[in-house]
Amino acid sequence: MSIRLRLTLWYSGLLAVTMLVFGVVLYGALNVMLYSNQKSQMEEISSEIRQKITVTRWVINGQTQYAVNGLNRLDQFRYPGYFVQVSDQSGSIIKSTTDYPFPTEGAVAAAKKDKNMAERFKAQGKSFFMYNVPVKFEDRQNDVDIFVVLQVAAIVDSIDNQMRLLMYVLVVLFLITLFIAATFGLFLARKALKPIDNIVAATAQIENGADLDKRIDYIGPPDEIGKLTSTINSMLERIQLMYGELEESNRTQRRFVSDASHELRTPLTTIRGNVDLLEKMWRQQENENENARALDDKDKMELSLEAMQDIAGEASRMSRLVNDLLSLARADTGLQISKEALPMLPIVETVVRKAGMLPKSVDFIVGDLSALEGAVVSGSRDYLQQLLFIFIENAFKYTDEGYVRIDALKGSDxxxxxxxxxxxxxxxxxxxxxFERFYRADKSRGQTSGTGLGLSIAKWIIDEHGGSIEVATRKDEGTTFVVWLPTSRFPEIME
Structure with missing residues (x-):
């Protein structure tokens, strides 16, 4: 069962209960009011008649008899719409203004208890409402109480018809109102929950991967549904962003695997080719006497030496590549570099000394390093040396003429x-x-050796030390890197 149908049933049921209670209360209140008016009129009539009734006592042949007087004025012209009847204590009718048979048993029983009683009954197809009042007289001489029952009644068919009509009207209004409310409520529920359908449709498209750019359109007040729509749209934006980042990560990973495979395949091909060459030469050596075109010893030694040099060079290249990949793998696993307080000047001087031994075709200029005097950083000596060596080695690699220069700068902290x-x-x-892995400028790709991992490793080391890097470059004119590291002073080092 849908939410809109449940909502419609809930408030339709609540409306039905409310209308039912209202109808019952209205019907009961009106019924009580109409019959209370009748009873009030009957009480006035019975009070007036009661004041006029008297009892006369006489004795005949030693027996005391009683006669009720004052009933000669009972007539329905004096009390229009009402019928009056007087009965004795045995239930026998003394005087009556109607031919309708009024019941007396209950009235006599109530009179014996000195109680007034109102009752309803039917006679000859008509509905009556009757008020019974006991009238008592005291015979002190004989110590006897004599009573008669005064009954005032009226036909209440008109009241019953009005109440019946009211009940029919209430039932019809109840059904019509309930139908209109349910229909209109279902329409409102459908309209109010329309954004929910939009949310379901949008999430279904996202689940099927059809359209991550889709957003939920909502025109309405900022109520709960409006807030839900806004929250869902914000969530969709985040999902789209995360999905885009995941796609980019997947593309980077695929490119990484492709480039790593390419970089590893090249030295492996070289090694395999040289191994095949050596194997061929060894077989030629075994078949030297049978093969007239066999190489002489000098040529074989030269080829073997070249092959071994190629194998050693490519093996060294593979070792560097594997070490770089291992460093990046450690970075990906969240490796925390162990740090200690280090003076920066000795680290840079060590790097400068080792860099001077690199094969190079340009001048290596050591500029002013005085800014490093007294500067202390929190870091790893080996990683900081590796960081600076990466930039210097790259500078030599991509500089064919001119110079490579290193100097120091000083900031506030x-x-x-x-x-x-x-x-x-x-x-x-x-x-x-x-700084992306395996990225190399198109111009340098294939012209200079390298794996394209050095700057990625350098960026990781800088981030781990809380530093930053600036790059200034112009094509065919050169590049400048500035590595900034936070400093502090440690007395135990400065001493």
Missing amino acids: QIGVRISDTGIGMDKEEVPHI
Whole structure:
């Protein structure tokens, strides 16, 4: 059963109960009011007649007899619409203004208890309402109480017809109102819950992956449904953003696997080719006497040496690639670098000394490093050296003429190490991607050796040390990197 149908049934049922209670109360109140008016009129008539009734006593042949007087004025012209009857204590009718048979048993029983009584009865197809009043007289001489029953009645068919008509009207109004309320309520429920249908449709499309851009249209007050719609739309935006990030992550991962496979395949192909060459040469050695085209010893030694050098070089390249991948894998698992308080100047001087031993075709200029004097950072010595060495090695790799320069800068609460070169540079569109794994500028791809992982590792090390990096580059003119690290002072180191 749908929510709109349940809502319609609930408030239709509540309306039905309310109308039923209202109808019963109205019917009962009107009925009591009409019969109370009749009873009040009958009480006035019975009071007037009671004052005129007298009892006469006489004795005949030693027996006391009683006669009721004052009833000669009972007539329906004097009391229009009402009938009057007087009965003795045995129930025998003494005087009556009607031919309708009025019941006397209950009236006599109530009179013996000195109680007034109102009752309804039917006689000759008509409905009557009757008020019974006992009238007592005291014979002190004989110590006897004598009473008669005064009965005042009226035909109440008109009242019953009015009440019956009222009941019919109430029932018809009840049914019509309930039908209209249920129909209109169902319409309102459908209209009010229309946004829920939109929400269901939108979430169904999202479940089927059809349209993540879809939003729920809602025009209405900011009620509960409006708030729900707004919340769902916000959730859809977050889902779309997360889905986009997931897609981008999947694309990056696929590109990562593809590039890693490509980088690993190249040295493996070289190694495999050289191994095949060595195997071929060894077989030629075994068949030297049978093969007239066999190579001489000098040529075989030269080829073997070249093959071994290629194997060693590619194996070293694979080792560096695997180490880089291992470093990034550790970064992905949330590895926390162990840090300690370190003076920065000795770290940079060590890197400068090792960088001077790198094969290079340009000048290596060591600028002013005085800004590092007294500067202390919280970090890892090995990782900081690896960080600076990555930038210097890259600078040598992409600089064919000119120079590579390193110097230091000082900020309010940080120090910077600047590595600049006069190499190939980059377009500004490439800068946001240089820290992505395996990303290499199109111009450099295939022309210079490398894995494309160095800057990704450098960015991770900078982030782990709470630092930042600035990049300034211009194509064919060079690139400048500035690594900023937060500083602090530790007395035990400064001493």
